[in-house]
Amino acid sequence: MKVLLVENDLNFTTVLKMEFEFNNIELYTYSDPKNALTLDENIDHIILDQKLGEYNGIDFIPNFKKKWPLARLVVLTGHGSITSTVDAVKKGADDYLIKPISFPLLLATIKGNRADIQNVLENEEMSLERKEREHIEFVLGQCDGNISKAAKILGLHRQSLQRKLKKYTPK
CATH class of the missing domain: 1.10.10 (Arc Repressor Mutant, subunit A)
Known part of the structure; x- marks a missing residue:
C-alpha cells in the first residue's frame, strides 16, 4: 500500500511517518501540494491537510483526483466546518476527518472499510x-x-x- 501525505505540520507528519512505518506502509510526505503533484508513483491513498500555509488543500483535490483517479482521498484538518466538508466532498474527497485523530481510525478511514471504521469508533476510548x-x-x-x-x-x-x-x- 502506498500513501501520500500532504501535511505542513512537521510534528504531526513525524508521528504519522512512524505509525505508517510501524505498520509496513509506504508513505510519501510533502508539505506543499504543488510539489506533491510532481510525485511519480502509483498512489493508493491520499491524506490531504486542509490548511497548507498559503494554500487550501481542498482547492487541490481535483488535481490529485486527476493524477491518481483510483486513489482514495481523505481530507484531514484541525479547522473543520460543514461548509468545508461539503466543498471537499463536492470536489472529490472520499472522506473528511478532524484532528486530533487516532492512527487506527485514520488507517481504517483511508482504507474505506466502513465496518472497520465503526469497529474502531466503538472500541476506541479516550484514555x-x-x-x-x-x-x-x-x-x-x-x-x-x-x-x-x-x-x-x-x-x-x-x-x-x-x-x-x-x-x-x-x-
Missing part, C-alpha cells in the same frame, strides 16, 4: 494518556516544535516533557 499526548502534541505544534517553550506553557521541566514525548514514540 487519560491519549488526552495528555494529544494536548502535548497540540501545544508543541503551537510552539513550532520548540520543546523548551512548550514545556514552559505546559508547566513541565524540559526534560520531563522530553521523557513524555519519548514514551509516546512507537518502538
Whole structure:
C-alpha cells in the first residue's frame, strides 16, 4: 500500500511517518501540494491537510483526483466546518476527518472499510494518556516544535516533557 501525505505540520507528519512505518506502509510526505503533484508513483491513498500555509488543500483535490483517479482521498484538518466538508466532498474527497485523530481510525478511514471504521469508533476510548499526548502534541505544534517553550506553557521541566514525548514514540 502506498500513501501520500500532504501535511505542513512537521510534528504531526513525524508521528504519522512512524505509525505508517510501524505498520509496513509506504508513505510519501510533502508539505506543499504543488510539489506533491510532481510525485511519480502509483498512489493508493491520499491524506490531504486542509490548511497548507498559503494554500487550501481542498482547492487541490481535483488535481490529485486527476493524477491518481483510483486513489482514495481523505481530507484531514484541525479547522473543520460543514461548509468545508461539503466543498471537499463536492470536489472529490472520499472522506473528511478532524484532528486530533487516532492512527487506527485514520488507517481504517483511508482504507474505506466502513465496518472497520465503526469497529474502531466503538472500541476506541479516550484514555487519560491519549488526552495528555494529544494536548502535548497540540501545544508543541503551537510552539513550532520548540520543546523548551512548550514545556514552559505546559508547566513541565524540559526534560520531563522530553521523557513524555519519548514514551509516546512507537518502538
